Amino acid sequence: MTTDLRVLRTDEWDRWFESMLLAFGRTGEGEGEERRSFWQAVIDPERAVGLWDGEECVGATAMHAFRMTVPGGSLVSTGGFGMVSVATTHRRRGLLRAMMRYQLDRLRKWNEPLAVVTATEPGIYGRFGFGPAVEELWFDIDSSRVRVAEVAGEDALVLRRARPEDSVVRELCERLYAEDVPRRPGMLERMPGWERLPFLDDPRQRPGRSSLQCVMASRDGEPVGFVTYRIEPRPGANGIVHLSALHAADPAAHAALWRLLFDVDLTSTVHAHGRPVDDPLQYLVSDVRRSNMQLRDALYLRLVDVGAALAARTYRAPVDVVLDVSDAFCPWNERRWLLRGDRQGATCVRTERPADLAMTARDLATVYLGGVQMAALARVGRVRELTAGTLDATSLAFGSDAAPWLPHGF
Incomplete structure (x- = not known):
């Protein structure tokens, strides 16, 4: 052939x-x-x-x-x-x-320096050096029995329905999305044309569900959050609210918009997928068991250029370590790398200095965004400590203040 x-x-x-x-x-x-x-x-x-x-x-x-x-x-x-x-x-x-x-x-x-993919089958991409770097939470919440706690400042909010087909509404939603982008690793800047994605609403893609609904939250006339969703009617009062997107600038707006979903008439379930693993909702619900949370893989990442990728991010704690990286599929990465960095910046260059830690490029990609601890991979033999005391310090440095998140697929 x-x-x-x-x-x-x-x-x-x-x-x-x-x-x-x-x-x-x-x-x-x-x-x-x-x-x-x-x-x-x-x-x-x-x-x-x-x-x-x-x-x-x-x-x-x-x-x-x-x-x-x-x-x-x-x-x-x-x-x-x-x-x-x-x-x-x-x-x-x-x-x-x-x-x-x-x-x-x-x-x-x-x-x-980076490549990403959302895998329909998780076993496919590991052989090409992609590691699971972002996870997400799925919720199926019994909204007839679960309540959302109130947060200080909600009384100053105004919630209003908006028309998602309105260009002004879309611009406001995109502005709030853009404000979230630098806050979380894994988020994608909206490139030209991609602003259409959250508002695609072909009836053939949502059988049995309503058209896209939108509610804006504002304070003193300034937008501070939005939610988009669809309603799936069911017999009786057993409809399902399907969350599409929710972005909020502060805790009060976040809680108020979630509560709105719980209060949709004739519904008893809120379904939400693709939420960050540290979504504050899990600490606001009155019954976490009836929120039926599931953890799923979301994004697979590949370091195309190890040196450039490691130098592009910052580190939660000072780090000075030599990583021995093996990479059969992209052999230009297969060498020892001297990484030095802190919260202000980093450098990463080739070195002949003895290695402190050894791992594959795939496992380095898994910890790159800070959602998986390097020490956790060491406990299953996927990271090897060659110099005593370097693992814990490096694992701490690679962490992230916010969990990585991929709000939409591609």
């Missing part, structure tokens, strides 16, 4: 997109014109590749040009792998490996 791996041409878009949908068990008819036009607008053909067997597209991947927040608040150029797929007829022939090899080499050439 001979396949042609090449950058996507604009006249190949339809066949490329349809092949991806089919690989994910969907068809173009079910995708809807709104979502299709969105993807066509945000995918840069120069950063997408297709695998072709004659005239048939048998593999696809897009590489979104993102900027992602890292610990310390800096935005770092990040390649976002999306639409990754191989036709069922062409599995187990090394085609996915070829596409990953091609795209990671291009990211290195473009000096983009």
